[in-house]
Amino acid sequence: MSKPSQENWYAKLIDIALPIFATLAALIVGAVMLLLLNVNPIEAYAALWEGAFGSQNALAETLVKATPLLLVGLGICISFRGDVINIGGEGQMIVGAIIGTQVGLRMVDSPGWLVVPLALLAGFAGGALWGGIPGLLKAYFNVNEILSTVMMNAIAVQLMTFLLRGPMIDPAQAELASKIPQTARLMENFRLPRWIPTRLHLGALIAVVLAVLVYILLWRTTWGYRIRSVGQNPDASAYAGIQVKNYIVLALVLSGAFAGLAGVMQVYGVNYRMITDGSGSGFTGRAGFNGIVAALFGQLHPLGTIPASILFGALLVGANKMQRVVQVPSALVIALNGLVVVFVVSSEIWRRKRQRRRLAAEMALQEGAPGESDGSEAAHYGGEVD
Amino acid sequence: MGESENSYAIQMQGVTKRFPGVVANQAVDLSVERGHVHALLGENGAGKSTLMNVLAGLYQQDEGQICIFGEPVNIQSPKDAIELGIGMVHQHFMLVESLTVAENVILGLYPTGLVINERKVKQELRDLADSYHLNVDLDAYIWQLSVGEQQRVEILKLLYRGAKILILDEPTAVLTPQESDQLIDILHKMASEGKTIIFITHKLHEVMDFSDRVSVLRDGEMIDTRVTSQTTKNELAKLMVGREVLFNFQERAHERGDVVLKVENLKALSDKGLPALKGVSLEVRAGEIVAVAGVAGNGQRELAEAITGLRRVQDGRIWIRGVDITKKNPWQVIKAGLSFIPGDRIGRGLVPNLPISDNLVMKVYRKPPISNGPFIDYQRVEGFSERLVDAFNIITPSVKTNARLLSGGNQQKVVLAREIDASSGALVAVNPSRGLDIGATEAVRKTLLEQRDQGAAILLISGELEEVMQLADRIFVIYEGEFMGELDREEAAVEEIGLMMAGEKRERRTDEISQSSGGQ
Numbered sequence: 001m002s003k004p005s006q007e008n009w010y011a012k013l014i015d016i017a018l019p020i021f022a023t024l025a026a027l028i029v030g031a032v033m034l035l036l037l038n039v040n041p042i043e044a045y046a047a048l049w050e051g052a053f054g055s056q057n058a059l060a061e062t063l064v065k066a067t068p069l070l071l072v073g074l075g076i077c078i079s080f081r082g083d084v085i086n087i088g089g090e091g092q093m094i095v096g097a098i099i100g101t102q103v104g105l106r107m108v109d110s111p112g113w114l115v116v117p118l119a120l121l122a123g124f125a126g127g128a129l130w131g132g133i134p135g136l137l138k139a140y141f142n143v144n145e146i147l148s149t150v151m152m153n154a155i156a157v158q159l160m161t162f163l164l165r166g167p168m169i170d171p172a173q174a175e176l177a178s179k180i181p182q183t184a185r186l187m188e189n190f191r192l193p194r195w196i197p198t199r200l201h202l203g204a205l206i207a208v209v210l211a212v213l214v215y216i217l218l219w220r221t222t223w224g225y226r227i228r229s230v231g232q233n234p235d236a237s238a239y240a241g242i243q244v245k246n247y248i249v250l251a252l253v254l255s256g257a258f259a260g261l262a263g264v265m266q267v268y269g270v271n272y273r274m275i276t277d278g279s280g281s282g283f284t285g286r287a288g289f290n291g292i293v294a295a296l297f298g299q300l301h302p303l304g305t306i307p308a309s310i311l312f313g314a315l316l317v318g319a320n321k322m323q324r325v326v327q328v329p330s331a332l333v334i335a336l337n338g339l340v341v342v343f344v345v346s347s348e349i350w351r352r353k354r355q356r357r358r359l360a361a362e363m364a365l366q367e368g369a370p371g372e373s374d375g376s377e378a379a380h381y382g383g384e385v386d
Numbered sequence: 387m388g389e390s391e392n393s394y395a396i397q398m399q400g401v402t403k404r405f406p407g408v409v410a411n412q413a414v415d416l417s418v419e420r421g422h423v424h425a426l427l428g429e430n431g432a433g434k435s436t437l438m439n440v441l442a443g444l445y446q447q448d449e450g451q452i453c454i455f456g457e458p459v460n461i462q463s464p465k466d467a468i469e470l471g472i473g474m475v476h477q478h479f480m481l482v483e484s485l486t487v488a489e490n491v492i493l494g495l496y497p498t499g500l501v502i503n504e505r506k507v508k509q510e511l512r513d514l515a516d517s518y519h520l521n522v523d524l525d526a527y528i529w530q531l532s533v534g535e536q537q538r539v540e541i542l543k544l545l546y547r548g549a550k551i552l553i554l555d556e557p558t559a560v561l562t563p564q565e566s567d568q569l570i571d572i573l574h575k576m577a578s579e580g581k582t583i584i585f586i587t588h589k590l591h592e593v594m595d596f597s598d599r600v601s602v603l604r605d606g607e608m609i610d611t612r613v614t615s616q617t618t619k620n621e622l623a624k625l626m627v628g629r630e631v632l633f634n635f636q637e638r639a640h641e642r643g644d645v646v647l648k649v650e651n652l653k654a655l656s657d658k659g660l661p662a663l664k665g666v667s668l669e670v671r672a673g674e675i676v677a678v679a680g681v682a683g684n685g686q687r688e689l690a691e692a693i694t695g696l697r698r699v700q701d702g703r704i705w706i707r708g709v710d711i712t713k714k715n716p717w718q719v720i721k722a723g724l725s726f727i728p729g730d731r732i733g734r735g736l737v738p739n740l741p742i743s744d745n746l747v748m749k750v751y752r753k754p755p756i757s758n759g760p761f762i763d764y765q766r767v768e769g770f771s772e773r774l775v776d777a778f779n780i781i782t783p784s785v786k787t788n789a790r791l792l793s794g795g796n797q798q799k800v801v802l803a804r805e806i807d808a809s810s811g812a813l814v815a816v817n818p819s820r821g822l823d824i825g826a827t828e829a830v831r832k833t834l835l836e837q838r839d840q841g842a843a844i845l846l847i848s849g850e851l852e853e854v855m856q857l858a859d860r861i862f863v864i865y866e867g868e869f870m871g872e873l874d875r876e877e878a879a880v881e882e883i884g885l886m887m888a889g890e891k892r893e894r895r896t897d898e899i900s901q902s903s904g905g906q
Contacts, residue, residue, distance in 0.1 A: 221760045222751060225744065233737040239696060239728060240748040241717030 015351055019297045022347035023311070026339040033335065037328060044326045051321020052314035058321075060198030064270060066313030068093070068262035068284070070207045072291025073298065073305040074214045075131075075258030080300050081218060082251030083231035088134060088149030089259040089288025090281065091156030092127040096260020097267050097283065098163060099126035101274045104186045104267075105168075112189035119190070120264055127260015128253045130156065135252030139245035145252065153288070157280045164276055181282075182275035192269040201269035210258070214302040227251050259288060285316075293341050296348055315340060394456065395420040395551050395582035396441065401450030403436055410436040413450070414608045416601055418551075420455075423573055423583045425597035425614070427590075427626055429681070429849070433606040434586045438553045442474035443467035454551070473544030474553040479536050483529040487522055491543045514545055518575050519568075533658075534565030541572065552576065554585040558592060559683060570596045588626070588681045590619045590888035602626055623884030627851050642859075643672030644707075646812045646843030647693075647724075652702035654692045662688040664867040665702065670843040672811060675834065677846040677858030678869075680887050685867035686847045687729065690816045693845070694726045695719040706812055720749060725805035729816035729847075731794070735801040738790035742782055743771035745789045745800055749808040778803040779829070795826025802833055813837065816847045831857055851883060865889045 031041035052062050072089045079086040100123030107115050130152055137143035164181035173180050192201040218224035230237045230247045238244050263284070267274050276282035294312050298304030319333040396418040403411040411433045418424045426434045439445045441452070443464040452459055454470050461467050467474075481490050488508050508524055515522060520538045528536060537557065544552055554573075558566045573583055573596060587593060593600050593614060601611040602625040609625050647670040656662035662685045670676045680686060691697035693704055695716040703712045706722045714722070728734040736745050747767050750756050756766050771785040780799045782792055789797060798818065805813065815834065819827040834857060838844055848854050854861055861878055863870040863886035871892025873883070886892055 220762060220764065222757050222762055223760060225751060225762060229737050229740065229744070229748070232739045233733070235730075235734045236737050236748075239694070239716055239726065239734050241715075241720045243715075243717070 011354070014354075015299070018347045018351055019299075019308070019344050022343040023340055026336070026343040029339055029343075030332075030336045033332060034326075034328065037332070039326045039328055044322050044328065047325035048315075048318035048322040050318070050325075052318030054321075057198050058317065060195065060200040061317045062310060062313045063204050064199050064201070064313070065285075065316045066309040067201075067204045067207050067269070068266060068287035069291045069294045069312050070211065070305055070309035071262035071265070072259045072287055073295035073309055074207075074211055074302055075127075075255035076292050076295035077214060077298075077300050077302050077305060078218065078227065078258070079131075079251045079255035080295065081231050082227040082247060083234075084135070084138070084248055084251045084255070085146050086131060086134075086149055086252060086255040087146055087289075087292070088131060088152045088256065089262075089291050090284050090286070091149070091153035091288070092130040092256040092259035093263030093266075093284045093288050094156040094160045095130040095263070096123035096125075096127035096257075097263035097274050098160060098168075099123060100260075100264030101168070101183055101186075101267050104190045105183060108187055112187070112191075115187075115190050116192065116268060119268060120261060123260045123264025123267075124257045125260070127263065128257035130260065131252040131254075131256015132249060135249035135256075138252070139248040149252075153280075160274075160276060160283060161278065164274065168274070170273070180275070181278055183273045186268065186272045190268065191272055192265070194269075199270060201265075203265040203269040206265075208306060210261075211302040211306055214258075218302070223247075223250070259291070262287060262291070290316075290337075293344060297344050312340075393419055395422075395454065396584075397453040397456075398437070398441070399451045399453075401437065401440060401447045401452065403433075403440055403445055403447050410606055411440070411447075412606045414603070414606075416608060416611070418582060418584060419599070420582055421577055421580050422598040423577050423585070423596055425593040425600040426584060426586045426603065427588065427593055427600055427622060428603035429588060429626060432603040432626075434603050435555055436606075437603070438474060438555060438584065438586060441467065441472060442553060443472075444474075468547055468549070471548060471550035472553070473547065473549030473551070475537065475540045475544065475555065475557065477555045477559065479540055481528045481536060481539060484527065486525050486527055487531075487539050487542075488524045490528060490539060491546050511542065511546060515542055518542075518545065518579070519572055520545075532565070534561050534568065537561070537565075537569070538572070545576075549581075551582045551584070554583070556586050556588075558587070558589065566592075588888075590622055590885070590890075593622060594619060619885060619888065619890070620881055623888060624881050627880060627884050627887075642674050643841060643843075645669050646672050646707055647814075647845060648705045649689075649693065650703050652689070652692055652704065653700040654688045654697055655700060656685075656688060662867050663692065666862075666864070666867070666869050667702075668845075668862060668869075670812075670845050672841045672843050673838060674859040675838050675844040675846050675857050677848060677854040677861045678864050679848060679851060679854045679858075679861055679883055680864035682849045684864050686816065686849070686864060688867075689864070690726070690729070690814055690847055693719075693814055694724065720808070723810035723812055725749075725809040725813045727801055727805050727813065727815040727818050729820065731797050731801060732790075736789045736797060739788055741786045742775070742780070742789050742792070742800055743767050743785040746771045746774050746785070746804050749804055774803040774807060778806075778833070793826075795822045795829070798822060798826065798830055802830060806833065806837060809837070809842065811842045813842055814845045814847070817849060818846070819850070819853055827853075851880060851887075854883075855880070863887055863892075 027045065034041040034044050051058055053059055072093070075089065076086060100119040103119040103122045104115055134143070134145045134148035134152060137148050138145045161181060164183065165179065168183050169179070170182050170184045172184070173182060192203055194201050218228060226237070226242050226247050227250065230242060230244050234244045266283070274283065290312055294308040295305050297308035297311070298306070315337060319336060322328065323330055323333050394417050396416065398414060398416040400413045400415065401411055402409065402413050414437055416437070426438070428434045436445065440447045441461070443461045443466050446462065452461065454472070459470055461470065482493060485493065488504065488511060491511060492507055511524055520542050522535050522538045522542065528539065531539070541552065557569055561569060577583055597614045599611060600614050600617065600622065602609040602622065604626065650667050651665045652663050652667070653661065653665050654663040666689065668676060678686060678689065688697055692699050695711070695714050695718065699712055703710060705711065706724055709722050711719050711722050711724070732738055747756055747770060750770070751762055756763060756770060768785055774780070775782060775785055778799045780796050780803065782796060789800060792800065818834065819830045822830065831853065834844060834846070846854065846857055855875065855878070858875050861873045861875060861883065863883055865887065866889065870886040870890065873892070
């Protein structure tokens with residue numbers, strides 16, 4: 001009986017390698033685009049590599065960019081495993097950051113050891129709130145969560161723009177004509193510790209620890225068991241006495257919470273204030289969307305999402321360097337990112353089809369077992385039964 | 387052979403249709419005369435729909451020949467079928483809800499050209515509808531129409547496309563009695579205009595009321611074709627269910643105990659919001675199996691779901707050992723001690739993409755020793771699963787294998803193992819051996835009998851008469867949400883149950899039933 005298991009192993013290897021091949025394919029298509037712009041793709045990709053991993057600082061920047069992707073991605077692992085499609089990472093990041101920033105701005109006289117954890121918790125709660133609303137709408141009014149989370153993004157962006165230009169604006173900016181939409185700077189003792197001289201902050205480590213905790217949550221606790229069970233078959237779950245609605249809400253609450261944490265960490269770890277450029281993604285840098293891709297790339301496994309986030313962080317940082325070195329328009333950098341997303345998502349769809357085919361084949365193999373009597377089947381699996 | 391010499395609209399010869407692992411139709415011969423209303427009678431899974439889908443071009447037969455109006459034909463697609471004048475009204479209507487009746491008829495007409503003369507089409511439709519008594523407002527949107535009206539739109543659609551042979555798949559299953567009467571009128575009108583009509587059914591009174599001929603299918607084979615006026619319901623019932631019923635299990639030597647499950651005057655709605663249970667009452671005592679027999683779709687699903695807390699109860703009450711579980715949620719019902727083997731293994735019984743072990747602990751994972759607070763002890767899960775896999779003889783490479791990969795019989799054993807392990811002696815089982823081969827069927831039935839002998843109270847809801855006759859101590863027959871009567875197994879005859887399944891009330895026991903339920 002070694003043959004099927006060997007084939008299984010082989011198929012699993014392909015599953016793991018697939019996103020990497022998809023990335024390579026995207027880079028090859030990107031190379032064609034670079035050639036059309038009269039740019040040497042080898043030179044361009046060398047710059048990309050250099051920018052992402054070439055120095056201590058480059059590596060640190062990659063990890064700084066990877067941190068929000070990982071945090072959002074962890075939330076995505078939870079919600080997608082529960083068959084809830086959360087596209088609202090952007091909005092959840094923003095609301096988490098707004099509430100977390102409020103903590104730092106209001107508790108200026110309190111010690112850092114109290115404010116920072118409190119602010120992170122507040123960000124967590126803010127994201128949970130912003131995710132929980134679509135969750136309740138889905139569970140109790142059957143509102144499609146894809147639509148509602150996207151709408152919640154738009155609301156959050158407007159809310160942020162309003163607050164950062166109005167009630168929460170930096171008093172110094174309020175005096176000036178420029179009126180940059182940003183809050184006042186946080187107290188120095190409220191900053192997350194950094195690995196001097198880089199910008200790499202404690203948040204990256206927290207994110208990795210949380211990845212392990214999410215793994216434990218999903219595969220070692222009753223909550224995770226119920227989320228996954230509801231995600232795979234809500235009817236069977238209801239029949240087994242699981243309150244399906246509660247777990248739909250929980251999946252979105254947790255998913256939003258992790259995005260909220262990503263938002264507040266941008267404030268306390270990177271910028272030390274909440275700042276946007278007025279555009280929808282000015283604060284988040286699209287991490288709320290890219291985190292979804294990172295999670296899919298990591299096959300919706302929290303631990304797989306760690307390397308996936310680093311890869312996308314590297315692409316973001318490296319592409320900046322590439323842009324500077326070989327002088328390509330910034331649109332191309334965005335296009336390159338888009339290509340990776342398209343290829344990875346397509347390969348994911350293909351992987352699922354393959355998996356279905358494989359399941360069908362394995363089933364046929366089983367159903368076809370002669371006579372299907374207990375004896376012959378036992379012999380069939382003789383090697384593995386004991 | 388000219389058209390005029392041949393009086394048959396349809397001749398199917400030796401038609402065989404296989405699906406992986408099943409033969410749905412085995413060398414079926416069917417001849418239907420022009421201008422006749424021909425009924426196709428059989429139990430669920432007898433192969434009626436498959437045979438008609440072959441005719442309508444949805445499936446291609448593996449063997450056999452089909453002649454339409456005497457000409458040998460090769461029907462490759464629904465388009466071919468339409469061109470030959472064959473149209474089918476499926477159980478699930480193929481209508482676009484957000485379009486009007488006229489738009490739905492026009493939709494899919496080929497060739498339409500660029501501009502559609504809607505006025506002309508509507509006039510033609512109006513004439514057509516009038517001549518066949520198909521009352522329907524051409525400008526109404528589909529979502530505004532009742533099910534019966536939607537069905538008429540489907541018929542109109544087929545007639546407009548020139549259908550000469552109309553196939554209706556269980557046309558009355560979704561209709562009210564009044565709508566059924568209207569449909570019968572329409573069918574007669576069409577037949578008198580020379581259309582040939584085949585309708586699929588498992589209701590005997592419909593066959594008797596409005597068919598000219600009736601063909602009986604059983605287990606994919608054509609049993610016989612009769613002239614309706616020359617046969618009886620009894621005969622047809624026997625033909626329909628008439629397999630040999632095996633009594634190969636040992637006679638019970640057990641005593642009935644106290645009432646464990648009691649249902650009183652239970653009412654519930656179907657998914658469509660129609661009354662599905664119209665006040666049923668029953669009792670199951672410890673150490674007995676009570677069966678609810680009947681053709682699928684007569685309220686069995688609603689009965690099971692209402693008892694297990696999955697469906698809203700409109701009226702009536704349910705007790706387990708004297709504890710009222712009416713309107714309790716599934717978890718509360720589980721806690722009250724009821725186990726449930728659902729009819730839909732894959733859809734409800736299992737989470738196919740999770741390992742067998744995860745599936746086996748679905749009812750015990752909340753409690754120590756399997757879980758400790760919020761944490762699940764996966765070593766214990768594995769130990770627990772391996773114990774059940776051994777005890778119930780589940781054949782699987784490992785407890786980590788996804789449930790989807792098991793054979794049907796082993797999947798069912800997973801469900802049985804979980805439910806019986808968690809059982810406190812009250813069990814509801816819906817079609818527990820459906821789709822299983824003989825070996826697995828026997829294993830499942832033996833397990834149920836063992837449970838009964840150990841004092842479990844089992845409510846068996848089954849569409850398979852053989853199963854009912856083998857297992858049940860008492861039998862209720864359900865038809866359109868009502869019990870047609872109650873029988874002891876010893877006195878039950880297959881023909882009688884068959885008649886009751888087709889809607890014949892059992893008269894001589896009614897007083898006794900009302901007495902016994904009144905006395906409780």
